[in-house]
Amino acid sequence: MITQTADHTDIRAINLAAVLAHLRREAPCSRAAIASATGLNKATVTSIVGELLDRRLVRETQQTQNHVGRPATLLVLDGSAYATIGLEVSARGLTALGCDAAGEQVLRWHRAGPGPDAGPAKAIAAIAALARRAIASVQSSGRRVLGITVGVPGLVNRDGAVVLAAGLGWRDVPLGSELAAALGRPDIPVTVDNDASLGVLAEHLYGEYAGTPNLIQLTGDTGVGAGIIVDGRPLQGHLGYVGEIGHLRLIPDGPLCACGRRGCLEALAGVPAILARVGATVDEEDSQRQLEGLMRRADNREADVIGVLTEAGTHLGHGIAALVNVLNPEVVVLGGAYALLAEHLAPAVDKALREATIAPDAGGCTVVPSSFPHTATPLGATAQALTPLTSGRLPG
Amino acid sequence: MITQTADHTDIRAINLAAVLAHLRREAPCSRAAIASATGLNKATVTSIVGELLDRRLVRETQQTQNHVGRPATLLVLDGSAYATIGLEVSARGLTALGCDAAGEQVLRWHRAGPGPDAGPAKAIAAIAALARRAIASVQSSGRRVLGITVGVPGLVNRDGAVVLAAGLGWRDVPLGSELAAALGRPDIPVTVDNDASLGVLAEHLYGEYAGTPNLIQLTGDTGVGAGIIVDGRPLQGHLGYVGEIGHLRLIPDGPLCACGRRGCLEALAGVPAILARVGATVDEEDSQRQLEGLMRRADNREADVIGVLTEAGTHLGHGIAALVNVLNPEVVVLGGAYALLAEHLAPAVDKALREATIAPDAGGCTVVPSSFPHTATPLGATAQALTPLTSGRLPG
Known part of the structure; x- marks a missing residue:
């Protein structure tokens, strides 16, 4: 939609954003290619590129393109300043x-x-x-x-x-x-x-499923939160309080959650709950070492650990199914510690997700581990x- | 965002849509007012209005505006053709x-x-x-x-x-x-x-809370579905399978649902489940009369009926809380039979919603009955x- 009330500054910003976006996707590319792809006229592109060169946000690179004619001066993004x-x-x-x-x-x-x-x-x-x-x-x-x-x-x-x-x-x-x-x-x-x-912004921009219009990322860290991209845009909601799937009540009168309620997804399948259930000593300063211990025991197929992870995976699958029934995402990314444990969680997650989703084949949803377990x-x-x-x- | 690759036909359509949208909100209004509000130049507005007059989609009306000067020719939408x-x-x-x-x-x-x-x-x-x-x-x-x-x-x-x-x-x-x-x-x-x-489109266009950017409507009819507007746009999802809140599992091993699962919101608080629980005979051809009977008994404060509605309202509140925790809507509209029963459901719905939502004050969410119980x-x-x-x- 055109911003009908756009003044000159707004239009300059919109055009500048379009040029930067094209460069981000397609660089190296020529001014003519930018003009053609964005629909802006060449004078406008030249002026915008001039400003971006001045600010050191793009730089020129001499490169031969794969066609006849003299080498064009191509542009690439230069974020270094x-x-x-x-x-x-x-x-x-x-x-x-x-x-x-x-x-x-x-x-x-x-x-x-x-x-x-x-x-x-x-x-x-x-x-x-x-x-x-x-x-x-x-x-x-x-x-x-x-x-x-x-x-x-x-x-x-x-x-x-x-x-x-x-x-x-x-x-x-x-x-x-x-x-x-x-x-x-x-x-x-x-x-x-x-x-x-x-976290979901990182997945949407840089992850393996970057650009997927309906994409959810679950944090598996202090709590269980869902970052949500719907129809190509980050979900905002009325006051910004979105994605709180960790407090979905899965089991009435289930275990106590940090939020004071009972039976929340977080209390059943949150990473601290998983660690507590496999008997890891609660040591705030050493959650990373606890997690490594858990992964080692899971890799060794210790029965109690596999049991805990299967149960947590089932709960997680039910939580994801709630999101899938409502939002029909194409991809759900398991972030944080869930990404590291994905191999052990996945069978139970998938089974529960498929059983609890009303749409056939989980509405076309795939659950994958994050490419950025601890930095999303x-x-x-x-x-x-x-x-x-x-x-x-x-x-x- | 400007559609950068827009060709002439697209731009004409975008401009035409902007003129129609302005007329829908502001009519009667003059060509000059349309030009000023849309940012289109007057020649474009005159050309578009000419086409709309030809198609009998707008008509002219002679009207004195509330200011000095000669009466302007104002335009109104004319949908009659x-x-x-x-x-x-x-x-x-x-x-x-x-x-x-x-x-x-x-x-x-x-x-x-x-x-x-x-x-x-x-x-x-x-x-x-x-x-x-x-x-x-x-x-x-x-x-x-x-x-x-x-x-x-x-x-x-x-x-x-x-x-x-x-x-x-x-x-x-x-x-x-x-x-x-x-x-x-x-x-x-x-x-x-x-x-x-x-249904939510009707609420978003014509309802009491029309234009609310984060708006949900629940059907209370054959099933329980959520129509969802997020950040001003109807939610689409990957394959269009969105809003299936009726099959959120509220109680593991709860009553059997028409979908074959157990403990779904629909099986606990769907209108057919409510009717069955108050002992209405299942008569496919007469659900309207059954509903009227239920409303009469509720208005008479029959204890068993109030009990059933309170329990259903609690389940419904938990279902709405799941939507509110994930989507943070400003308004949830109870549609269909829920709108007719709203008075009796509301106390339990509100209580459960407030208890089960992680954000304070249910994230600013209000639950209201639909203006179009059976025609949304x-x-x-x-x-x-x-x-x-x-x-x-x-x-x-």
């Missing part, structure tokens, strides 16, 4: 990822804790410290930081406040504004979003922070 | 609705049966007979029929075939193609869609059949 930072807060700790404006990874850090007992104030201080160091590191490599996005396993409102993150023990934490204040960098916008919503959220966060640029608003 | 027909197939029987191109109702018929035992062939013959008579009636009033859309309580694929409609006992019924063949009117396109998906689906079907026109493709 800019970067965004994606952060993930989870019970496993903090992850920071930096990507340049072309999507190339330039920084990846992980640090443990602070655990849920530390409280949000300490957590925000730790997030700010990590963000500050990430900014400094990216800047020291000559890149300008365009924005920071933080992913949190919980409900995030439009102001960047965390309304509820049961797995972190957070309620009404104004993370976005406090982090921005702690950073003191008004030139670097800070946004906060749900971890699953960011921060990777999606770097993409989210790049949104102003990809929608055509150049850095000032 | 065209109509579309919406049909609903349900266990209650067949409903036909005709609306002119401005959305004014010009025909409304209901006829009983054929019941589920009759089989799809007899049903298609009955649907075709009803459609033929509706076409004749609309044509005899001087209107041209632009299209027919049929709503069915089941899974409908992109070819208009009913893959599964458990409540009708149908499986793999090529309704669209057989109905088109039976009608023998290649000038009148026939489409088939899920009843809930059509055929009304949405008339709107669906008008889609080519509203997207700017004029009748040939």
Whole structure:
């Protein structure tokens, strides 16, 4: 749909976004190819490309194309002058990822804790410290930081406040504004979003099933959240509280969930529940080692572990079936620890999904492991922070 | 987003659609007002309005506007030359609705049966007979029929075939193609869609909460289906099999459902289940009278009936909570018999919804009765059949 009320600036931004999008998909390509593909006239393309060259967002490359005639000057994206930072807060700790404006990874850090007992104030201080160091590191490599996005396993409102993150023990934490204040960098916008919503962005942009219009990614980490792309667009909902499949009640009067209810998918098949059920000692600081132990025991086909994973997979399949009955996705991606355990979960997931979906053949849905088991959220966060640029608003 | 590859015909259609949409919202209005609101230049608006006048889709009206200066010639939509027909197939029987191109109702018929035992062939013959008579009636009033859309309580694929409609006992019924063949009117396109998906269109276009970007309508009829508008657009999904909330398993090993599974929402809180539980004799041909009896007993506060409705409302609230946790709608509309029973269902629905939704205050969701308890689906079907026109493709 044409934005009928678009003024000149909007139109410039829309056209600029179209040129960048074409370059992202098709580069290297010539100005003429861009004009032809976007429907923009050549003068407009030349002007836009000029601006992008000035900002070092594209560069020219001399290349011979596969046809007769003299070599054309081709254009490629050049993200090297800019970067965004994606952060993930989870019970496993903090992850920071930096990507340049072309999507190339330039920084990846992980640090443990602070655990849920530390409280949000300490957590925000730790997030700010990590963000500050990430900014400094990216800047020291000559890149300008365009924005920071933080992913949190919980409900995030439009102001960047965390309304509820049961797995972190957070309620009404104004993370976005406090982090921005702690950073003191008004030139670097800070946004906060749900971890699953960011994770599915990474799958939709960079994953094995990139571009799939109906795509769901399940986090398998602190909680069980669904990031949802429907009909080609990230699902937003009324207030942004979408994808909370972890609190679907599968069994009335089932086990207690961190949210205070009973029988939630998360309480039955969440990664912490799986770890607890195989007897892993609950040690906040060492969930990665616990997970590795679980995988080793599963690979050794220890009967009790296989039993737990089969039961969890069945519950997970029922949870996925609820999503499939309502949303009819083409692909459901198992993220986080689910991706690492996919081989052991898959048979039970598939069986339950097929049994509980009303459409034949699960409505054409395939369940696959994520290509980014532990970085989908921060990777999606770097993409989210790049949104102003990809929608055509150049850095000032 | 501008359709970058739009050719001249596409652009004409997009502009025409924008003019029609503005007239639908704002008429009566002047050519100048249309130009100003749509961003189209005046020559384009004059040309488009000329074509619409020729086709009798708009007409001029002399009217004094509320400002100084001579009376302007204003334009209003004129749907009187065209109509579309919406049909609903349900266990209650067949409903036909005709609306002119401005959305004014010009025909409304209901006829009983054929019941589920009759089989799809007899049903298609009955649907075709009803459609033929509706076409004749609309044509005899001087209107041209632009299209027919049929709503069915089941899974409908992109070819208009009913893959599964458990409540009708149908499986793999090529309704669209057989109905088109039976009608023998290649000038009148026939489409088939899920009843809930059509019902929510009616709510989104004409209901009390019209225009709400995140809106769900529940059918409470043969089955329990959800029609879903997300972020302003009807949810499509991979193959169109969306909104099947009726087969969410609420209670493992619960009562048997028509789909063959156990504990589905439909088996616990579907209208046929409610009627059976209050002891209404199962009489296919008289579900309307059964429903009236139920409402009378509920209004008299008969304890067993109130008990059944409270239990059904609780299950319904849990089903709605699953939708709310995943989709965060602003409004959920109770359709069909649920709308008629809303007063008695609401307390239990609200309580369960609030308890089972992870977001505070049910994520801002309100549950309301439909304005069209028994006509949402055929009304949405008339709107669906008008889609080519509203997207700017004029009748040939």
